[in-house]
Amino acid sequence: MTEYVHSAEARDKIFAGLLEHPHTRVAALTADGRRIPAPDALARDADRLLPVPGDNSNLLEMLRPADVVDALAAWERTARTGVGRISAQLSDEPGRRYELTAIDMRHRYGVFVCVLMDLGMHPALSDGDRSEQSLAALRPRSARMLKKFDGVIADIDDRVTGMFGWTREQMIGSRSTQFFHEEDVQRSIAAWLDMLSTKQSSRVRVRHSRADGSWLWIEVENIYQEAAELAEAVMVSHISDISEEMAAYEALRHREQLFRRLADSLPIGLLQLEQDGSVVYANSLLTSMLGTGAAGTVHEQLASVADQDRATLDTAFQDVLAGGPDRELEVTLQPLPASGEQRRCTFTLIGLSDEEGAPGALACVRDITESVRSREELRVKATFDHLTGCYNRASSLAILDRELSVEGHHLTGVIFADLNEFKGVNDSLGHAAGDELLVTAANRIRSVLRSDDVVGRIGGDEFLLICPRLEQAAEVINIAERVGKALEGDVVLSAGTARLSAAIGVACSTDGSTGDVLIAQADAAMYESKRLKPRRPVLFEQPLPAPESEKPAPTRP
Template structure:
């Protein structure tokens, strides 16, 4: 390296010698221009600089750029002394000799000169704004040549004449080139690399800092371990959104040492994105192939070479890597189909006409499958014809189709033999087809039915009742539906009721049709009507019952003038005596005869009904037409006052009648019945055959009864009642049992006895619920009683509503006993004589189950039913209680004594025990004991007392028994 003071004196020849030109033979110098000559001939401003950026040599364009007098003015100058400021992308502002400034782009490259390794080539490219208009834009080189530079020579810089094209190529390819000098650890970037770094905002001072953290270590390791090998790797930038391909190779001197690294950096983001999209597209295509089981194939008929997609190969069961031919494919075709399939594909190869077929295949594992194949001829750009196509495994499809076909056939067979009528209607509601059952239902042949409309099938009565006779089809809309009932007409004109089920379906051509199922419900309708009649009519007389009366009254109150409405409540006088003396059959015959008299004798606008026992109701919807309420009541009383032949003898009867009319807009059907019922009781108190009209006072009294009924319901729901117990004692005064007697502590009227509220409970249908409460409460209380002298005291419950024959009688008793925990043999159920008469065998069997468990039944008030004492043997009862009306006179009335004695004797003969109730005097006690009564109940021993006092009675031991006087 020369001293800076001498550099200005260095001649071109000296530089030739320094750069190695002097080593060349003279003939070579004459025939081959040196690298220095080439540098001098460059049109791009260029200079050679040593350490410290001192200019060792420059060409004329460089001198002109800086407005120097010549090249010699630049030799020995520090290039940095011309620098005003640095800019982006290698743009620098330089100060010229004439005091002006210019902007250039500097590209610095090592020369690789073995004599002077620090020598560097500097290229200066004027920026656009400094370039005269119309002057071409010179460009910095993208990178040195890849060829190795010989030792002792400058790099071949002849390529600089193409620098502009190369820079543009870098931009188009997204490539930037770079050089790394290991000796100085400096990197040099091409214009394309600089622009790439600036575009992404990368750091020029530390290129590795621009690499994504996940790729940075691998990149550094590869560079450090590269040694003398080439480098090629892909990496991401910090954002992870851009991908670059890094390629580099070492350059060696003649001793084999690495003097520099030459490399490129290519932005492959778009390439990788396209590759990703292509892979995604291929993946979706392959997935679609696999899902659809659709393989793709190609066949070159000239070379006989076949190419199968992976799905195609998988369908056959072979590897897609095999060398496949048309013969390979044909070998998998089932032998039964091979000949015609081969002929078909050969035809495609010759005529190039599209082919579609379906044939059997035998896969590599021996399974037989069905393939659907399509093929066509495709002509390439070179005019060469290739056969391409698809193959799809349709085995499951065909199996499903076969199942559907068999199912359809079975459905058709089922339709033909089903006993339910089935018809198909077109969009104009004409019958297209029908099964035999529908033909039989309507009484037509199939040919006669075809073309008939829904309207023509509908009975005229049904057409008139509906504005659209065919609504059972058109109203079905777009969904399946059920038409509850339609009245159709048979060929004979006979009506037939059908329930229709309609479903809409679509034919193969897209047209809709209706599938209609006809269910003959004529018999079912008749049965339903019979059941409805049974539910709303009395079984014995055929008259409307209580439910029908309530329905009729509700309808009349809503449709007729209330002033013209009247209700008569009729009760047959002394009907119980007829039943007791002549039997229930005679009583039933009398009830039927009276019903017929009412039906035949009532005026128009009147309806007779039987609502219970011997009670009839007459409803009149036009009182004015019959002459008023009094005239109507007189006429009804006359119909029910007659001598009726029953069992070949005349029975004279009469009726007590109560009448009621609406008292206001708020009157209901239940109110009218209640008021008429109250008026009937008022008439009965006045004597047989009387008529009474519900007055305001009577209605007020009835309202009070309703109010009392509501209070009783509330008391039942909240345990607002209480029980008293009256002991039943033996002849020695020991307490054997106790009868539970219900009392009502009324909040306003004090303690009410049963004779006050039991009629209210009966009228309000509360007797059964009251009995359940008494039974549960009494058993629960008795379970806690003390046991005097170790004896368990039984408890008797009198039942009036919960009686045998009631559906839940036995179940209610069992539940009550189980809940209380009391012993079964301590339970006594008292029932009046009439409730135990004429019981069906199933009820007797159910009672027998209770008796088998230990429950005892007692016949209460025996002797008051006017029934034969012989019936006592039929009763499932173990105790007979002599009614108090006979007990009261046993000491004074011979008749009462005789009845009491007969009852006791009969009970003893049949193995029943006998209890006398209402014993109030010592005389009664001794007389009854004398005839053999087993136990006694009455005020002589104790009044009914509350539970606490009754426990005290039990603690006293045997009660006092009066001595005979």
Template structure:
């Protein structure tokens, strides 16, 4: 007996208590660590073998009966275990026992590697144990640290230093240095972790996951604060565990883990112990619940057998004999009848152990497997299922030895490479790698086994010589004999690669013609203009003349067929070094890498013009087409690809103004004009965003001079050029793709202002908005109009949407449905400038509109030109016969008014009554009542 044991047992009387209750405490489960079990008054009643070894004793008896306060003492900031070989720095962790709160479990963590304190008798064995501890930390991938708040010093174990790539080992550092070694995105959480630890309750364990500085590894960091008797923190201890592989494994085995968790969740497992000398059986709380007995009930082997199903009692009694007579382990599964009459199936395991006094005790488990039998069976077969899964999975899996020779493979890998397994065995990685592939080996193994690596693409070769594109996932490991091997997963990405190439092609090529699109044009121009000879580059912008007429008369399918035919002519007829592209609609682009090789801009433009001036059979008809072409070359000012496109586009518009089939070269003046146009476009965009435009309103009156509606006309109060009419900036809006946004602004502003107009005699004035970009059939047309009407609060029947005649010809059913939906809510549609489009008067009956506006060119001559009068009268008669309202535009004389009134025109718009006036002036005009009609 040691001197320590003599002293404690003599002073506390704990020896008698410990001896008397040794049997009772012998089977209470303790952690597999240096652990002590003590009573409420601090007397040790049980010690694990690890605790005995840590204390330098040979048997638990040397510790049992001692007071815990005498065994573990405080020396400043360090707790010391009084051991036979000296005092060992430890970290005690204590908590109430789960089965009996009167008992406490204390685990002693050896922290010799974290403190400068050393055993009193330092020797070679202590140093060896320290090395063993550090090696154990490396194996477990766990480092440790201690922080002293009062001094700000922090100590880290050698393993933690290795984790962090720190140059210090067992040397003091500080919190800031530790935080600096974490990933920048995690440093705020690391700082919060240290702050939380310093505010935590005593024995409260905090955790946080952080990445290392490169972001490749993930660590689980824990910390716990230790307080002194005055309530101040003496030190903070923690661990850092590398969980990178754990997280990867969790993702990989999530499905299997879920199945196992389900099985564990529904399984109920209890424990028992049986002392053959007293015939008393002690059952755990769960086992009491399983067999339906109260925890206060006395249980013996006989009372247990009484509840066994009568048909099973005899053979169960015999099944227990090997354990009772010879202490041989047994496994018994039988039926059990609970006190409530329910029958369960129990699976029991039993074995014999010796307690601390050397007496034999029978212990075991009992599990209710009535419902869980199938689950347990599945769990037992999990390994086989995994093997079968590898065998049948469609992903190729191969095992390679250290020399990168294939040892084994599943059927999917054999099918992928076109070999039988016997043929594959012995092949090396270079043997199955395509000759064009530069990388022929597996990735270099990591410092530790189990590190997984991914190779995004590797080209393998099949037995027939065809290439196979694979993504490789590799992991190195070792067999039981220490031999290294590779586990490689081959994911066939050949189809994925083809799909990616197809997507790249689609992203850079036009769907209809297959020519390069705008994105490809930008890339090509960027490359060409970055060369030293960029001055030789030329761009030709081609627009098919009157292409809209083909779409309107023959339909969009015919237009598409025409575009495809022209694309093929360009592809086959352009000289080498020239690339044809389609930007949008009927716009083609020709990019020439070296204009001098093809004879100059004029020669190339003439050739392209000839290719696009042709007759093409479309839908059984021979369509003759031509193109307006604008050409541009770099002007030496460092213009980029977008600038070159703008200059060519501006030259094309100049050519189109001169007539069909013309060619124009972008001159310096034209380029300057294009720059001004771009500047004006930017100003217009800013004006739209900042409500920098204004609306004027021109009244529409009936024959009595009463204002019934007003047409909203947009104006631009330009800061430099004054008030601009629409014809000055609408082309800019069209080229800048701003028409839709402009229409939304005009519609929203007009409806908002009209909602405030006064109503005379209960008749509110309607408002008409001419649409050019926001048109039926366009994206979100109905929703856009409905949202604006709801936002402004105006009545639906006051809204008139004007469209030009050509926009309403050959409407598809979906567009007609959209218009009908708005008409059903009260909106009216008006045909603006009727008679100037490509349709005949006979098509009037097909137009989904309620108002017909006769174009001012016919109104101007109704007083003296018989033809104009006849057209106007025909339009009015047909409109009235079909229930449409007829409005005459451009009425400027009393004669025109009287003639039109005589043929039945219902409303009039023009300078005879009023021009377009600002919003406030129009409100005053409406408030004054009917307008006076000159000559009436």
């Protein structure tokens, strides 16, 4: 609601209206609220002036502590609008309620004034009672007014005075719109003209000024009265106090604004849908994430979801809107034109029922692109060798065990390749050259494998190759021979030229083979390959011939 600033004329009128009440007292105040002697122009009615304390104490010191905060707010309102009002108790008069109206009268008297109107004793009020009982509980809830065809007030009943505080002399002869809030005048005129043209009753809601400077929400029912001449017609206006209803609307509006502020400040996108899929609310972050703006339906709102995930998400929304269980799923969004980045989001779908106000659904959307990226980076680090891009030892062993667990008649082959003279390359050309040689070896191995074969680096210069779904052992020998040729020859490195070669052992699964057994067999065959001149891949056979150094010495007769 727009805050109304009172003109100097309006403040004069309010002050004069308050002084017409017999039970009022007046205090002169400085801009900071200190009580000071009244100027001569204000002191003509000395009986009404509050005595000034010797220390020029603040007006707030007169009030009970429980009313000080509200009084401060009213004083700030006075500074902004020219008039502020509260209902409060004085510290030295427990149980008695006063209406305090502060008015900026510096244009006339050079001071602020505070008018205290005695509301009398209230049994329900006590020192410990914090309730805000004011004139609202005492004033009439309805009143009656007569108006001429042009809206000039012809007569009022006593309840009008009780409701607004204006006297008969102040209201009769004035146009009723003079008492309406400026923002409501055009609406009230339109309702009045509608009544005159249709000769039917009309209703309008407006803010009506009160003599104390406050505004009161009222509903006016204007009833047409037939007359021989329009100029002689006198219309009847029934007035109803709707301040409590409007206060409830205002409180609801404030709560809605607070909800929207909170929703817009959350680090997640929010989407509320009615049961038919129409959009009730979408916070600013959601529209930013999805890039769909002020879409009216869930179909339009989800237009940026990637095609491969769209059907799944649509089905999930339909299920939740139909009363199904809450769902959570992860989807990909199409790249936004501004960034071109493809993003991932989680949608948490929550069903709403009549208990939450209306059936429908609430979607909480979180952008997890960075989380997915971090998760993928961790997965890569946990799965692959950072230097060569091959699977690391743990992942290689896990893949081998998984392949061996697959039921069927296929064989799984294992190739163990160990680079020859690798330590000499590190010693002569440096560790950077050694790393470069390992990368070259890994690339060459990959270039001769099948699409399903797996390359793992399980040691410094050791590679484990897993060849699944073989029909016969000869297939893995052929692969091993291709690997052996790929790992043979000179390699030009940044620091010089190195000779590349490898010893290669091969093993093939049988019924009941385990990963550890196959690797041990391929490792044993690799050592046999190292012994051969020239080196070639060796298939593990039981038993392998022992090296010459390990053969027992002949016994003498």
